[in-house]
Each structure stands twice: as structure tokens, then as C-alpha cells.
Amino acid sequence: MTDTQYLLSDAEVARFIVSGYHLLEPELPAGLNESIAQKLDALETNPGDAITEAVPEIWQVLDHSQVKGVLVSLLGPDYQVQSHRHWHCKQPGSGYMQWHQDGLNNRDLHLNHFLGLYYPRAVSAEMGPTIIVPGTQYRNAPTDRMATYTNIRGQVPLVVKAGTLAFTHYDLWHGTGANRSSVKRHMIKFLFRRTRPNTAPTWNHDPAALNNPHDWNTRDQAEDVNNILTFTNPLRVSQSDHYKERSIRRECWNDLMGRTA
16 A cells, blocks of 8 residues: 555646646665666666666666555556666766657547666766756647757756656656766666556545636636636647647546546
């Protein structure tokens, strides 16, 4: 059983639906992150899916109660850690990675799988951080077109502390900066998936979560589910485009609540 204190709140689930990411800084055992980073430093080849066999301490991260709390909240208690995983080592002097989506360019209106990006070592702006664009998970574009884009309004570089996990929607647009430092930038990517549909909320849900009326004055500063789903606009899209996003968000929320939209 997952301790309910580690489950997400209604507002946190709503923000994940809207922005497509959630950052977690779990309280891991002292020295674990650097021990993992040093073992990654010493690898001569990339073991691909076998990265957890090469560095088994990584399982201590995935098995942490705070990590499980996020996964149960968004994917249900029977979530699966899929066999595909990958170590991304950004070497000093390496260039940037172009924008792309990891999915199949299919607009997925339901939350059935997403990524977990683990950073065992602190990432600075000079180390080639992962860069995400919140709110792009419902926007599909051919990869060759995305590759021509440069900076995008609203992009967020994941300049994070050691041990941070970034849970990101499978279709969230992302790339990396160039590594201009003298330090290897490590990230291990995991894929998690739902095994059965929700019949009820699996996070710390308040039945009155949707009762707040629309507040046209706070908009992006909203703290409650109803207004987060309605007004949050990370890409600053036009009103007509925003209406479409609202519909998708509500369908996703209703699906997680265990009822049809």
C-alpha cells in the first residue's frame, strides 16, 4: 500500500494534465545519487535497457515512497515500470538536441503512460539540461518540422538538484541544450504505463475539488482544480485555441476520475 501522504493533491493532478510535467525531489538516502553518478561515469558503453542491471542501485530510486506516490496518483496502484529504459549521457562539449516528441504523434486524450527522467547529479544551465515546453503534449507536429524550431516561448530548462525526477507526459515537446561544462550530464529515462482504467481517483481527492466558481481575475494564478483546468495557459495561445485545450483537459480529468467525459 502506498502511504497516502505521498499521493498527489487534486491541484497537482490538474497541473500535470495542463502542463504535462511534475518535478519531484525525493528524500533519497545520503550518498545514493552520487554513488549512482560515479558508476555511470565509469561505464564505457551504454547498456540500453540493461542500465538497471549495470547500476542496480537505481531501483532504490524507483522504489522510493515519494516516487510511488506520484505513479499511483497518475497511473493507478497497478502501474507498470516498462522494460524500456535508457541512460542519456551528455558529454562535455556535446551540442544541443532538437525538439521532438517521444510518442507517435497521436493526440492521446487519456493518461495511460508517461516518462520519468532521473538526474543523479545536479544539472546547471551550462551542462546541457533537458528543455521542455509545458502545454505542448496535446500538440502534434512532424518531427522534421519541429527540428527547425529554436527557442519557444514558455520553454523550461530542467536546471535541477541531484536526485530530481521529472515526470513528463509522453508527448511533451522536449530537447536539450548544449553541454558547455566539463562535467558529464546524466539522465536515466524510464517509461511507466497504466494497466487498467481508473474506476475512482487514485490520488488524495477532495469531493468538493470542482466546486469553486470560475474566477476570471486570477486565471493563471489559480490554485483550485476548476480554475486550473479552465484558465491555465502556459503557451499563451489564442482564445479559440485555448477552448480546444480545455475540452481535452476535462476529458482527461474525467477519465482519471473514473467516469466518461
